[in-house]
Amino acid sequence: MPIEGDALGTLTYDSAVTVTFDDRMLAHLQVVVWAKLRRGEQFSFTWAEGQPAEHRRTSVWIAPSIPLAFRYDGIDVPEIDQRWIDALMRAANSAGGLRPLPQPEAER
Numbered sequence: 001m002p003i004e005g006d007a008l009g010t011l012t013y014d015s016a017v018t019v020t021f022d023d024r025m026l027a028h029l030q031v032v033v034w035a036k037l038r039r040g041e042q043f044s045f046t047w048a049e050g051q052p053a054e055h056r057r058t059s060v061w062i063a064p065s066i067p068l069a070f071r072y073d074g075i076d077v078p079e080i081d082q083r084w085i086d087a088l089m090r091a092a093n094s095a096g097g098l099r100p101l102p103q104p105e106a107e108r
Helices: 023-038 082-092
Strands: 008-013 017-022 043-049 056-062 068-071
Touching: 008 023, 017 023, 017 056, 023 056, 023 068, 023 082
Parallel strands: none
Antiparallel strands: 008 017, 008 068, 043 056
């Protein structure tokens, strides 16, 4: 489910579930996840995998006691877009929970 670019990192949840994201998307998800976990907040995280004809959806419960690892393909830290963080945080705080969202378009 790479979102953009060539560098594909992984998020591993509880040593049992691994999903691949573009490094840039993964970096933004990590900022949101770490912020919520630092505050001791629990929340759901849902993503889709596969081509449109074979989409599968996975949803996990993120809690401070569950091991979570972010592994990046590249060594460069992607530039963080605060508008994207804000959009992802709003999703994480909603009843639907965190989900990968496209980067917001630049304001004109």
